[in-house]
Amino acid sequence: MSWQERIKYWTVALGVLAVGLLVLTGTPLIHERLLPDLLGIVALAITAELLLIRYPLRPEYSDRGIWLSVSTPIVIAVVLVYGWQFGVWLDALTSFVAGVVTAHLRNVRLQWVAVNTAHSVLSASAVGLVAVPFDVSQAGVLSAAALGAVVLGLFVYMLVNTALVSATVALAEGVRLRWVLAQTTLSLPRDILLMTPISFLAMAALNAYGAVGLLGVLAPYLALRQAFILALRQQELYHQTIRSLGFLVQRAHPYTGGHLQRVSLWARRVAERLGLPPDRCELVYEAALLHDLGKTVLDERILNKPARLTAEEWEEIKKHPQLGAEILRDTPFLAPIIPWIAMHHERPDGAGYPFGLRSEQIPVEARVIAAVDAFDAMIGGEAPNQRRPHRRPLSLDEALTELERGAGTQFDTQVVRVFKEVVQEWREQREAKAGA
Known part of the structure; x- marks a missing residue:
């Protein structure tokens, strides 16, 4: 029947x-x-x-x-x-x-x-x-x-x-x-x-x-x-503010458009797999959308430099997490996501920036954004204008290998394990669509 x-x-x-x-x-x-x-x-x-x-x-x-x-x-x-x-x-x-x-x-x-x-x-x-x-x-x-x-x-x-x-x-x-x-x-x-x-x-x-x-x-x-x-x-105005700020970052740097969207979607999926409450997963999505907000006030010549950065230029780049948090600090309804933006470049081994935090001192939401952000930066954008000017894009497998190599030191081990599953599912879905 x-x-x-x-x-x-x-x-x-x-x-x-x-x-x-x-x-x-x-x-x-x-x-x-x-x-x-x-x-x-x-x-x-x-x-x-x-x-x-x-x-x-x-x-x-x-x-x-x-x-x-x-x-x-x-x-x-x-x-x-x-x-x-x-x-x-x-x-x-x-x-x-x-x-x-x-x-x-x-x-x-x-x-x-x-x-x-x-x-x-x-x-x-x-x-x-x-x-x-x-x-x-x-x-x-x-x-x-x-x-x-x-x-x-x-x-x-x-x-x-x-x-x-x-x-x-x-x-x-x-x-x-x-x-x-x-x-x-x-x-x-x-x-x-x-x-x-x-x-x-x-x-x-x-x-x-x-x-x-x-x-x-x-x-x-x-x-x-x-x-x-x-x-x-009021909540609609809140979400409109998030979208407007995300649009500001995308307009400032061509490669960030696809990057921010992918990082946001993947970060939310990883947060869901880790068992975070639904509302927390959505806040992770919004924090990931704004995690590079601080770059909008950095020197364009440094951000778009085609060659390798000098030590002084790299120090300037490392200021963007705190700058992003400072931009948002006087916006009360964004308070939950501000620490995650400020800490999305911290590392479990304490070698991250800007605070040099270790392991559990770093919010799990920031650890999720850190791994996903690094992975997407490694694979580059899907279009030429989305690719980083001074970096050769890696394949998905190469980027996953790099994540696994950094698990426990640069990235949270559990986040890497869950994110690998998310990427594999995404790849299977993309290949299925391509073959349809």
Whole structure:
């Protein structure tokens, strides 16, 4: 059976099951005359779903963050206050309407809107099954039992939804379900922790004031969203500053353009392989992009000299790490990367510059940049105008041999070992593209 057939049968099965559940829950919902309340809460939930918040994990790196929405907490609260039938229809309408709007704005196929709606219906139904023993109105919305019901409801919803989404992704992309689950379940504890207080507040508001009470929950949510938007704009200015400074270095010296890009990409990959946190890896990328910033204030005649440098000229070149750090020192948001720029020519044996540090005295990020920078300087650029004027470029194997020869003295041994693996992978990918 082809993957197209598998995904087709899977989506049809999801759709049939979801429609069946909606038919099953539709009759009691209309009979209890909850339709006006349903429509009011749906309108608020759709608004919340369309106005997601991206909360940055770290202030210095906003590209990776947590997408925070109150639509799921609202569904959990509705199931506990109004019953599972109400929750199922709420989640179905919210997912479908918000999905159609998003699909129109982002050019997404409506097929995936239907699949996501089916995921929502099945997830909300699962919450309904575990919520049956809980009677929030009798126990009290501020009781420990109510809090336990919220946490259990969120856990079941997120677990079922994650499993369904993972299965769909695995079938659609042709990858192993186990791998997708391993990636998607990592964030479950964090998501549940974030959504628990929102669900609890939504439940209390619905129980006390009905649909109108949700406005009290959404008002601070929207204020929080606006605050994060302003914070993200500040982060965009930060990244724009990094790009502008990198462009300044590239404009100053023709050979640095490709060099800085390669060093930055390789340094980030090595940092990832060494197990540094994602935000730290991105800071390594940015530090590598700016590691030669100090050269922009050095004498052009020395930097572009075609012959070997004299001792005095070499002493001038050796000033560039500190000069780069000094240029950035009055920029607070660049503070984490300044030491790495200042120390990217230090050596484990203490023979480096400008401070003569040894081994663990040198930040691992600076050790990564040192090895990658030296390697790329040895191989030279891919274009003639990117090559150093006074240096014969080495082959990849020759440069790797030089790195290994300097491991433990000039370069960090572990960094060299990991970087060698990165280069081998890069070479294989480049050869595969050339042969395609």
